[in-house]
Amino acid sequence: MQREGTDHEQARMEDILCDFCHKPWTMERAMVEGHRGSCVCGDCLTIAYLEVVIHKASDPPREGEQCIMCLEERDEAHWRSPAFEEAVICKRCVKQSAGVLHKDRDIAWTKPVGDTDG
Ligand SMILES: [Zn+2]
Numbered sequence: 001m002q003r004e005g006t007d008h009e010q011a012r013m014e015d016i017l018c019d020f021c022h023k024p025w026t027m028e029r030a031m032v033e034g035h036r037g038s039c040v041c042g043d044c045l046t047i048a049y050l051e052v053v054i055h056k057a058s059d060p061p062r063e064g065e066q067c068i069m070c071l072e073e074r075d076e077a078h079w080r081s082p083a084f085e086e087a088v089i090c091k092r093c094v095k096q097s098a099g100v101l102h103k104d105r106d107i108a109w110t111k112p113v114g115d116t117d118g
C-alpha cells in the first residue's frame, strides 16, 4: 500500500508500506508487491511462511474475503496479519513471494526453516 497522500508520480521507497504491518519499505526491509499495490515485507513474510508453510497453521478466510496479494478467493490456508485483520495472504502468495525474495541476491532474506529439518 502507499502512504496516504503519496504523490503517485513520485512515490519514494518510504512511501510504500507493508499491508500487513504498515511499516515502510527500507533497504533492510525487503518488500514484495502484489496486485493493485498491495505489499508484504520480509518480516511479515517470515512469520507467514513459518505459520502457514512450516507449521501448517492457518486462519481460514472469511466469507467473501480475498487474498490481498492476488485478489483471489482461494480455498486453502491463509495467513492473517495479527495487527490488521483485513490483511490476509494465501499460501500460494506466501510461497511465491518467499521465492522472489529468496532468489534475489541483493536481498538478505532467506526462507525460514522448520524446527525439524534444520
Ligand atoms: Zn510487514
Ligand SMILES: [Zn+2]
Pocket (backbone or CB within 6 Å): 067, 068, 069, 070, 071, 072, 089, 090, 091, 092, 093
Ligand atoms: Zn494470494
